[in-house]
Amino acid sequence: MTAPTQNEVGRDLRLTGVTKRFGDFVAVDDLSLTVPRGSFFALLGPSGCGKTTTLRMVAGLEEPTKGHIAIGHEDITWSKPYKRPVNTVFQSYALFPHLDIYENVAFGLRRRGVKDVKKQVEDMLDLVELTGYARRKPAQLSGGQQQRVAVARALINRPEVLLLDEPLGALDLKLRRQMQLELKRIQTEVGITFIHVTHDQEEAMTMADTIAVMNGGRIEQMGAPADLYENPMTTFVANFLGQSNLLTGKITGRAGDDTLIDINGNRVALPTSRVHAGSDMAHVGVRPEKMQISISEDEAVPAGHNSLDGVIIDASFIGVSTQYLVKLPWGQEIAVFAQNVRRDDRLVDGARVSVHWDPSHAFALDAAQAADAGVELDEEAALPDPVAT
Amino acid sequence: MAIDLTTPRAAAAQPPVAARPARGPVHWVREHLIQILGLGALFYMFLPIFVVFAFSFNSPVGRTNYTWSKFSLNAWLHPCDPEGMCESLGLSLKIGVVATIGAATLGTLIAFALARHRFRGRSATNLLIFMPMATPEVVMGSSLLTLFLNLTVIPLGPITITIAHVMFCVSYVVVTVKARIAGLDPRLEQAAMDLYADESTAFWKITFPLVLPGIVAGALLAFSLSFDDLIVTNFNSGSYVTFPMYVLGSSQRGTPVQVNVVGTAMFAVALVFVIGGQIIRRRRMVV
């Protein structure tokens, strides 16, 4: 294992054409990506998409069928796990049950022959706020505490890349939120590259600088959370991250910087830079919170906004917002999330409404892609995976 | 239609209150049937042990120790009085230790192979390991005797007894250790390698300490099977006498009281071991 040299304190991690096959099943399909040093990178996707397999290949716990993995200029594709400057925080923490917390955290240092580990262990326990727990056994700690020990155990070795395999999956909601912020804080403080694997899109968006959305062994889209969210390029990404209303229509032409699309007789425009369709049929996507709703009679649609008429079939008051389900003339139901700033009592079931949005908030995707890609999987992903250890 | 609860008439027309079911001794027995039967079975198991304990303090009239005559500590104070008893005890202990070490070693190796590797001939291996547990001792003992009689190289005695004991104890060790390995999280070894331990270090520092309780349990089981074995030993001991053989032999002439002393002592030692094991397990809190 080579330590970083003077001029490359922390190096980029690069995967090139990495493929992993288990018999006939392709878990990871020709994956290429570069993780810049010091960034918080998230691999996001539903269970079975290959994100954990990719992580394990970086850790050295799996061998790629094809392709290369390199840190800086050093090719580590075939290096053993104990020879890589990479450490892992496992999904089930994998704390050694027969060793106390002190020895668990010190394990990596001891294996590398470090003689005096006391100061480093104590500092690390302080960092994860577990001072005083040094002599306890893992079984005596709560889930959240175990998770922090797992992080400490990995971080103490100052790896160039820290891999986190769905580390927050077993925690309850409140604790998870807390730990998300904690991990982000630690990463910023320590400056190490973090690669975080998760199926929780909110978690990825909260913590990561860059997200790679994976599906079926491939990367669907990669970029900053806001970019992915506001300007998805595939239906999978549009549905997996948050929620999208997808309206199918035919591209009719251009008008300046905008593209015009006809949706069942309604003319809609959006900036051409946000059109990612290959043919002339496209899904126009607008997120529910970007849509606004008003009584049709009021004719309150601002100039320049696209609008569609429909009927409210459900209005659910959530507290922060009200979620409307609006049925369009051709039967499609779309969702509208309206923040409860000013409540209009007339917006009830059966009301005739106009749903409108700013054209720059819409995006257009290739109609050849399934409109429901990434939808059900998101719900499944919210449940704990019964198969995982 | 509102119900007016304030009128007296409404208060009078209350629903009938269900009577509490009568409780009697029959009912109590039915409710606690499982407990009664279960504890009865436990009592049945312990009855002979009480008898053994009680009669170790007997000073028998005549050779047989079947009727109580008077209390005496004689047997406890002079445990090795009966001729040949302590020798047989020593032989059983020695054989027990050697056989345990042998069976524990062979069995642990097999358990690891079965639990952690894929290989051809798995079913055949499982079958061969299962067979000794499914064979009556008479058959095993007699077949081994036939072997030793034909291979005159090995004289009948401690060596043949030990060989036999190792043979039938291995299976039990395999079952015990394999269960323990199966319950181990495979990610622990991976975590160790992720933390710079090579394969060998990961095994000795992580896997082995966690499997050790299973190996110890298997070893204890092997020891008790070996120490207590009568039938297979009887066939293959030649002129040597182990403790169970001694007891069987003396039962015709009249078992000395000291036998009860040994029996009680064995039970006490076993109790200490089993309770100790429970305490250790709780103390270590090994998941």
Added chain:
Amino acid sequence: MASPSDLVPGLDELTDEVSGTKSGRLRSRKTPYLLLAPGMLWLALFFVVPMIFLLSQSLQTGNLDDGYTLTFRFANYADAASGYGAIFIRSFVWALVATVLALVIAYPLAYLIAFKSGRWKNVLLVLVIAPFFTSFIIRTLAWTFILSDDGAVVRFLNWSHINDVLTFLQLTSDQRVLATPLAVIAGLTYNFLPFMILPLFASLDRIDPRFLEAAQDLYSAPFTAFRKITWPLSLPGVVAGTLLTFIPAAGDYVNAQLLGNPSTRMIGSVISAKFLSTGDLPAAAALSFTLMVTIVILVSVYVRRAGTEELV
């Protein structure tokens, strides 16, 4: 679109294993064979080979003085069947009775420990396991006292006339219990009780008590819940326990010797006597081999559905 992991539960674990989880590298192909070799060789040498010798011995003729020669005398088996058929049957019947009795006695105890023991669970387990490590022969001898002719048990049986019923069933005789079939069966039952309790307990302990609650919630009376849920789920333990009891019981002779009389001999006693006393090795070997084969057949029929993985 569902992924293979969704369709096949456990696929991830399986593929982990297939690709070689330990370090992501496939272990040396030879490792398992090296690990297996010493133990399996030992078993082959001292279990399988002796069986072959036994078979060979059973086809020989001769005696202690003149020696033995391999004459392929299959008549040995015919002799065994005709001469000792009754004793064979007696041994199997008694072993069966003892097994059933052991099951009846052990089941409530195992059930008690698994479901109704609360804080006392570990204590009870200790109490069940400890006698197992105590010399069985000493405990069996204690029964000669408990069942002695003027002991409390026998006097009670006589006074209550239960002994008359037992004598009618040919289980006892002469106002005695010792040196009767009943004593032998009782001894067999007692000896192998721990072998019945522990597998039963292990099986019952695995049952989630909430299954029973669910059954009660769905209008099932306690006994029905037992019949339809607990009993079927405890079957693996029942199978294991009955095997571990029946097999050694069928070949036992110690109980018959200590608690019975010459007319209650079991097949084990005959084999032992022929081997060690009279030196009629071919006949003894034939009997022994027949016992072995019979048990193997019975066990295979009984366990037809369980794979070998579940047995070991």
